[in-house]
Amino acid sequence: MAGEIVYADLNLPSGFPGSRTPLSAQPLSPPSPRWHRTALWVGWIGNVVLVMAVIALGIWGSSGCKLCPTDWQLRGDKCYWVSRGGDMWSESRADCSVRGSQLLVIQDPKELEFLKDLTQGSNQFWVGLSVSSPEKAWTWVGGSPLNQTLFPVSGPAEGNRCGVVNRNRIRSDTCSSVLRWICQRDAVPL
Structure with a gap:
């Protein structure tokens, strides 16, 4: 029997010295x-x-965080974009529309004051204000009338005249003039 291997199955009592519980019966932790x-x-x-x-x-609730597209400036609930080149008022309005926005509609004097910082001292920008015919009054692009006591417009209010921001004032100019413009859109809340 030399060199033979013998296997045996032993059942030892649990208290017997040297006995171990089989791995399958041991708790995992x-x-x-x-x-x-x-x-x-x-x-x-x-x-x-x-x-x-x-x-x-x-x-x-609202987190208070708002988001604007790249190259737009956030102020309050609005995003502003200032053109680098110039164009006529109707083309400027179309460009804003393509950007998912509209020409600027100024709501209050504080916003007009903000434009000085936004435009970095440059002089003239188209805004969303026009007079379509001599018998009409100044109207914003959304259709609301201009409050002349809040924003008096210098210059004639004739047909084919459009609104220009000149520093912190609004003035009249022919819509065929070539100027820079400002688009606005609502900021996206996060």
Whole structure:
């Protein structure tokens, strides 16, 4: 029998010295302390509360963050774009439309003051203001009339006249003049 290998299946009592529990019967990990389970539950509850807060802010609140396209300037809820070259008023209006915007419609004197910084001291820019015929009044591109007490326009209000921002004032010019222009659009809330 020399050199022969013999296999045997031994059933030793569990208390017998040198006996081991088979690997398949051993637990995979020791039982975790009670505080581990408590910490895990607190973590899960915290995650659920955070998810609910994010959903609530998305529905009822606003983060206050707004986004404008590249090369546009954000101020309040609006994005502004200033042309580099010049064109006539109708082409300027068409260019703004292609950009998903409109020629600037000035809402208040603070916005007019902001334009000085936006245009970096340059003199004249088309805005969305025009008079289509001699019997009509100054009208913004959206169709609303100009409040002449808020923004008096210097120059004639004849047919084929368009509005120009000149520093912090609005003046009249022929719509066929070639000037730079300012487009505006709503900022996208995040």
